[in-house]
Amino acid sequence: MPTRRLEREDLIAGLRELVERLKLSGDSASIRIDWLNDNATIFIPTLGKVPEWQPIYDDSHVSVWVLSAEALLAMKLMANRPGRDEDDIAALMTICGLATIDDADTLIDEYFPGDALSDRGLRMLTGILRQGLPERSPEPAEFRIG
Amino acid sequence: MAQSVLINNARRASGLTQQALSARTGVAETAVSSIENGRDARLSTVERLLAGSHHSLIAIPSTRASAAEIAGHIRAAVKSKRPAEAARSFIQLNDNLAAEHNEGRYGLGLTEPAPTGIKHWDAALAGLVAYRLGEEGFPAPTWTTRASRKLKKAWTFNTGTYLTPVNRSAVPAEFLERGILIDADTLRSV
Structure with a gap:
């Protein structure tokens, strides 16, 4: 029975496999990728600050881009799913150098102008800050996925 | 499996x-x-x-991990005192069920999972299967309705580090009646 935790290496291995499948198929539309969920699109900022996408892999057939930590944090703050987003929000607050509710509100306003932290989001962030943010993890090493 | x-x-x-x-x-x-x-x-x-054991083999039209398999992952995480991993496995089952429809979804919830060692996970698994199968118009499997799958004292879903209080009005009935406080939004993929 597999009991491993989902680690960074698992994500990299998954991306490698995906890139390989896309290359082999020659037709990205033929691959079913249900972990890229359409529901997420409502949280991708469209009106405010343009979210920075950083390429982590690019060849003539396949390119893989990731959102910046700031944009991810803004999305997570907007989603604020209890029991699911706290760990990510705490880690991203540390990575982005943010430490207060005002910092979080300012970030949301940059990416989602006119929006603010919901009551539930405020409850979540208050709890996170009361308990304390984690220490920043070491910078990840370079990796190759294709 | x-x-x-x-x-x-x-x-x-x-x-x-x-x-x-x-x-x-x-x-x-x-x-x-x-x-x-x-x-x-x-x-x-x-x-x-x-x-x-009064069971027989069937093939389920899905390759995703079932409730019984995920319960095994949760049991291992509980044993090694990794609550965040248990929570992630639970969410994985949620995503697996949501991704399947009709008999594929029912199949993933059909087999009763062995106890995980923690009552709130046993209740949460039952709530999740009843909730996701209910969405497809299926009755809850008998194992999800056992008394052992209901908590006497409510538990709020969390990963072991931070705990955000959940508004009861946001909790699906299948969880609420089993004493599991989980916001319906927590079960959404983002």
Whole structure:
């Protein structure tokens, strides 16, 4: 029975496999990728600050881009799913150098102008800050996925 | 699903000890134990042990991990004191169920999972299967309605580090009646 935790290496291995499948198929539309969920699109900022996408892999057939930590944090703050987003929000607050509710509100306003932290989001962030943010993890090493 | 999980779950669901299953089937008790611990067995032996537990093999039209398999992951995470991993496995089952429809979804929730070692996970698994199967218009499997799958004192879903209080009005009925406080939004993929 597999009991491993989902680690960074698992994500990299998954991306490698995906890139390989896309290359082999020659037709990205033929691959079913249900972990890229359409529901997420409502949280991708469209009106405010343009979210920075950083390429982590690019060849003539396949390119893989990731959102910046700031944009991810803004999305997570907007989603604020209890029991699911706290760990990510705490880690991203540390990575982005943010430490207060005002910092979080300012970030949301940059990416989602006119929006603010919901009551539930405020409850979540208050709890996170009361308990304390984690220490920043070491910078990840370079990796190759294709 | 691994043979070991199939047989262990079926035997437990029927309330049999390994000794009793051995006596019913003629398979040595040491063999029952080692198969449940991961030793490969012939298909005919697996079928005999399942029949002795009042179960039979079926093929489910899905390759995603079922409730019984995910419960095994949760049990391992609980044993190694990794609550965040248990929570992630639970969310994985949620995503697996949401991704399947009709008989594929029902199949993932059909087999009763063995106890995880933590009552709130046993109740949460039952709530999740009842909730996701209910979405497709299926009745909740009997195992999800057992008293052992209901908490006397409510538990709020969390990963072990931070805990955000949940508004009861946002909790689906299938969870609320089992004492699990989880916001419906937590079950959404983002």
